[in-house]
Amino acid sequence: xxxxxxxxxxxxxxxxxxxxxxxxxxxxxxxxxxxxxxxxxxxxxxxxxxxxxxxxxxxxxxxxxxxxxxxxxxxxxxxxxxxxxxxxxxxxxxxxxxxxxxxxxxxxxxxxxxxxxxxxxxxxxxxxxxxxxxxxxxxxxxxxxxxxxxxxxxxxxxxxxxxxxxxxxxxxxxxxxxxxxxxxxxxxxxxxxxxxxxxxxxxxxxxxxxxxxxxxxxxxxxxxxxxxxxxxxxxxxxxxxxxxxxxxxxxxxxxxxxxxxxxxxxxxxxxxxxxxxxxxxxxxxxxxxxxxxxxxxxxxxxxxxxxxxxxxxxxxxxxxxxxxxxxxxxxxxxxxxxxxxxxxxxxxxxxxxxxxxxxxxxxxxxxxxxxxxxxxxxxxxxxxxxxxxxxxxxxxxxxxxxxxxxxxxxxxxxxxxxxxxxxxxxxxxxxxxxxxxxxxxxxxxxxxxxxxxxxxxxxxxxx
Numbered sequence: 001x002x003x004x005x006x007x008x009x010x011x012x013x014x015x016x017x018x019x020x021x022x023x024x025x026x027x028x029x030x031x032x033x034x035x036x037x038x039x040x041x042x043x044x045x046x047x048x049x050x051x052x053x054x055x056x057x058x059x060x061x062x063x064x065x066x067x068x069x070x071x072x073x074x075x076x077x078x079x080x081x082x083x084x085x086x087x088x089x090x091x092x093x094x095x096x097x098x099x100x101x102x103x104x105x106x107x108x109x110x111x112x113x114x115x116x117x118x119x120x121x122x123x124x125x126x127x128x129x130x131x132x133x134x135x136x137x138x139x140x141x142x143x144x145x146x147x148x149x150x151x152x153x154x155x156x157x158x159x160x161x162x163x164x165x166x167x168x169x170x171x172x173x174x175x176x177x178x179x180x181x182x183x184x185x186x187x188x189x190x191x192x193x194x195x196x197x198x199x200x201x202x203x204x205x206x207x208x209x210x211x212x213x214x215x216x217x218x219x220x221x222x223x224x225x226x227x228x229x230x231x232x233x234x235x236x237x238x239x240x241x242x243x244x245x246x247x248x249x250x251x252x253x254x255x256x257x258x259x260x261x262x263x264x265x266x267x268x269x270x271x272x273x274x275x276x277x278x279x280x281x282x283x284x285x286x287x288x289x290x291x292x293x294x295x296x297x298x299x300x301x302x303x304x305x306x307x308x309x310x311x312x313x314x315x316x317x318x319x320x321x322x323x324x325x326x327x328x329x330x331x332x333x334x335x336x337x338x339x340x341x342x343x344x345x346x347x348x349x350x351x352x353x354x355x356x357x358x359x360x361x362x363x364x365x366x367x368x369x370x371x372x373x374x375x376x377x378x379x380x381x382x383x384x385x386x387x388x389x390x391x392x393x394x395x396x397x398x399x400x401x402x403x404x405x406x407x408x409x410x411x412x413x414x415x416x417x418x419x420x421x422x423x424x425x426x427x428x429x430x431x432x433x434x435x436x437x438x439x440x441x442x443x444x445x446x447x448x449x450x451x452x453x454x455x456x457x458x459x460x461x462x463x
Contacts, residue, residue, distance in 0.1 A: 005031040006040035008061060011048020013253065014210050015085055017161040018111060019046045022084075024151045025114050037068050042080050042118065047087035049176050049357070058087050062099045069101060080104070080121055084111050086180035089139050090359075096135045107139040108166075108181055112150055141182045147191065152198055158406040158435045159249075159418070160204035164192050164219070164237070165211030170256060172283075173294045173361040174323065174354065177212050184212075186219035189232045189240070193222055196241055203435065206249035206404055206418075207241070209234075214252050215259040235263040242273045248437055249404060249420070253279045257297045260305050269312035275420045276313050277347070280305070281321035285340030286333035289326050293362070299340050306344055317347035317392065317421045324381055325354045325374030327365035334377045341384055347392040347421055349385045353378050386447050393423060393445040400455060401425070403440045405433055424449040 005026055009019040022044060023033055037043050043065050047058050062081065069079040082104035083095050089107035096102055103121045106113070117136050147163075167182040168175070196207055211217060217234040224230070232240075238250055250273045257280060268274055280302075284290050287298045309316055322337065341349075353374040356363040396419075403425045405417035415429045417438075425440060426449065433454065444451035 002032045003030050003041045004034040004039045006034050006037045006043040007046060008044070009046045010054070010057070010085070011050060013161055013208065014108075014163060014166070014212065015046050015048055017163045017210055018085070018108060019044075020153070020161070021150050022046070022111055022114060024153060025112065026118075027154065028151070029115060029118070037065055037079075038071070040068070040079060041077075042082065043068070044082045044084055047083060047085035049086035049090050049180055054087050055091060058083065058095075059098060062102065066099070066101055080118070082106065082114075082117070084108070086176065089180040090176065092139050093137055096137065100135070103135050105135060105137045105139065107141075109141050110138045113138060147187050153195065153202065156199045156202040156204045158204060158404065159206040159208065160199045161210050162192065162195055162199065162207050163187070163210045165214050165217045168212045169216075170213060170258070170296065171294060173292065173365075174326065174357060176357045176360060179359060181212055184216055186217050188220040189222035189237055190220075192219065192237065193240060196247070197244060200244050200246045205247065205435065205437065206251070206406070207247060209237075209241075209250070209252040211252075212254065213256050213259065215255040215261075215264055233261070233263060235261070235267040238264075238267050238271055238274055242271045247273060250274045251277070251422075255280050257282065257295075257302050257305055260309070262308070265305075265308050265312045268309060268316060275422075276316045277319070277420060277422045278309065278316060279319040279321075279348075282340065283321060283323050284326065284329075284333065285337035286329070287336075289329055289333050292328060292365070293323075293326060299336065303340070303343060318344060319348040319350070319422070320344070320346055322349060322351040322381060322385075323354050324351060324378045325369035327354070327362055327369065328367040329354075329369055329377075334380075338381065338384060341381070341388070345392075346385060346388050347423075348389055351378060351381050351385060390445070390447045392421075393447070393450050396423075396442045396450055397445050399442055400439050401442055401450075401452070402437055403427075403452075404437045405429070405435065408434065419450070426451060427454055429454050 007019050007022060009015050034040055045058060045061055048054060065081050072079045080103040083102055084106045085108055088105045092105060095105045104117045165186045167184045168177045169184045171178050199207060215234050218231050221230055221232050241250060282302050283293055283295060285299050290298060401419045403417035403419055405415045407416040409416050409426055413428050414426055415434060417425050419425060427440060439455040440452040441455050442450050442452040
């Protein structure tokens with residue numbers, strides 16, 4: 001009988017990619033994925049440390065897994081529990097103290113060692129519940145790259161993720177990424193091209209390149225250019241990926257304004273497969289707050305980048321991240337953020353109240369903003385952003401849009417897809433259109449989606 005593996009993924013797209021690779025790693029050991037933790041022989045929580053109260057959510061889920069573990073023990077079966085990702089990196093041994101029934105705690109740089117961890121745990125406990133202090137903790141930043149140890153993907157989605165860069169050297173004062181993911185590392189271009197080629201062969205038509213600071217990519221060249229360059233930047237990588245037959249769409253996330261060089265901006269106008277949508281976090285419209293965040297750019301710098309990108313690709317749409325109520329933020333700072341939003345006009349955005357991350361410089365800053373003030377400012381910002389998002393979607397009413405159907409809807413006979421601008425589009429359509437790029441006439445527009453009807457299949461890329 002096949003062994004069962006349950007994985008719960010929190011947070012960012014990088015974690016989604018990591019979870020998919022964990023599945024690939026454990027397939028040769030006979031593990032099949034299940035959505036039911038009660039059926040699992042191994043349960044993994046792939047955690048994220050960005051959002052508030054991340055640790056509490058993990059311990060809450062661990063408590064539920066403990067109940068399944070106890071039930072399986074009564075049935076003469078075992079359930080080994082592992083905690084991976086950024087909370088694991090940050091908490092380490094503390095997880096075993098709080099939840100001694102956990103067998104493995106591993107950081108985002110060491111999940112390629114999962115097969116060895118599991119083999120060791122099975123030998124140690126032989127189906128019995130782990131005892132306090134007997135779990136494995138592996139939160140090192142190993143010298144070798146985990147990517148060198150990962151197997152070639154065997155399956156993929158129509159819209160696939162591909163990790164090309166990890167870690168960050170920016171050290172924004174509110175952020176834990178440099179401490180949980182480590183310093184910036186860029187995969188060699190030849191490895192990325194090989195994985196992308198495999199994904200397309202398996203059926204991927206859209207690939208999103210991932211990195212904590214993806215546009216800082218500077219990987220070893222797949223082959224030397226006419227100038228003898230030994231490294232490729234993101235623009236060079238995108239241009240090469242665009243030559244893969246069958247790859248209809250390219251995206252990348254998440255970017256930092258400091259690394260938006262002219263070569264990358266030009267690529268938005270030169271590479272048809274590169275979608276006209278960019279997530280470019282700004283965090284605040286106040287120069288004073290940006291400096292306190294150690295963002296290394298001003299609001300004016302950011303607006304110039306937006307302008308240059310629109311010169312390269314006039315129809316490009318933007319998304320962003322905003323932190324409201326950063327320590328010391330005044331009403332004037334908040335108004336500066338609203339002003340920037342009005343100047344840019346976003347198609348989508350993510351906005352959050354500032355919350356302290358232990359160990360980050362901002363966590364010990366004076367002038368923490370009261371929660372009631374944060375809430376009021378967040379509501380004002382989100383009202384403006386939602387208004388812009390609805391207006392953006394409404395301008396597509398009556399137009400034909402190319403939609404790549406990459407998900408099965410929750411309702412009977414429903415497919416979900418994305419436009420070039422990352423708008424979610426639910427339609428009533430046959431499942432045979434799953435994975436197809438279709439023309440859809442837009443008949444409805446809402447704040448978070450647009451709706452329409454399928455018209456014709458697109459024989460070649462038109463976005």
